[in-house]
Amino acid sequence: MPELPEVETIVRGLQDNCGVRVKNIEILRKDIIRRYDFAVNLLEGQRVKQIQRRGKYMVFAFARRHHLIVHLGMSGRLYSLPETAKANEKHVHMIMHLDKHKKIVYQDARRFGGIWLVHDLDDFFCRMGVEPLGKDFTPEYLAQTLAGRRTAIKNLLLNQRLICGIGNIYADEALFKAGIRPQRPASSLAPPEIESLWQAIRQVLNEGIAARGTTFRDYRDENNQAGTFQHHLAVYGKKGSACICCGSPIIVDTIGGRSSHYCETCQK
Ligand SMILES: [Zn+2]
Incomplete structure (x- = not known):
């Protein structure tokens, strides 16, 4: 299962997508979305403001308190591809098409992971402990x-x-x-x-x-x-x-x- 270093690696690697506009989001398997505080199409046309890690979660932050949160579960992958590349592997459940001819693909064979569309981050993470690389972990x-x-x-x-x-x-x-x-x-x-x-x-x-x-x-x-x-x-x-x-x-x-x-x- 991906742990902090794996999730942090992905988050750092995706940073160059901050500021990039989302064209549309394809949901290929509906039940991969675990929570809907808002409809996924509200993210279309919005720019990615921030990409952060919290525990083993990845948070894509947009304007107006829209957050798309990803957890990789046991076997999930989140990676970027040129728009022209074919994401032809099995078990692709979400494709976020971006400007600049890129897309971010979420794939998860065992589906212990998921995606949450959340307004209130503090509420979502209210039970999560301290970050072991943060200043509160002494x-x-x-x-x-x-x-x-x-x-x-x-x-x-x-x-x-x-x-x-x-x-x-x-x-x-x-x-x-x-x-x-x-x-x-x-x-x-x-x-x-x-x-x-x-x-x-x-x-x-x-x-x-x-x-x-x-x-x-x-x-x-x-x-x-x-x-x-x-x-x-x-x-x-x-x-x-x-x-x-x-x-x-x-x-x-x-x-x-x-x-x-x-x-x-x-x-x-
Ligand atoms: Zn020994």
């Missing part, structure tokens, strides 16, 4: 969030209402970098461990962005190209491989229904 915030919570630290990192944008890949990588086992109760982390985890989270997310995201199967960037962070992973997807630090085999355990990859020697 070691103190992380310490407060962990305090008194007996849930496994891995589960806590995946809770989008506390910290948004982190999924299975970057949670496992951050816990490895911080030397913390994913099963540890959140409240059991000592202050130096919390500081290490805070730093590790920001580091793995920034490295993921620098590598243009992680592609195992479906994720593609704004040009429909694979990312490269899969070549730099230490534990995620490495079951049985030798740990890059100590050589012990990487273990997989199911925590909160999600597979967690870690090193029993390096992570305490």
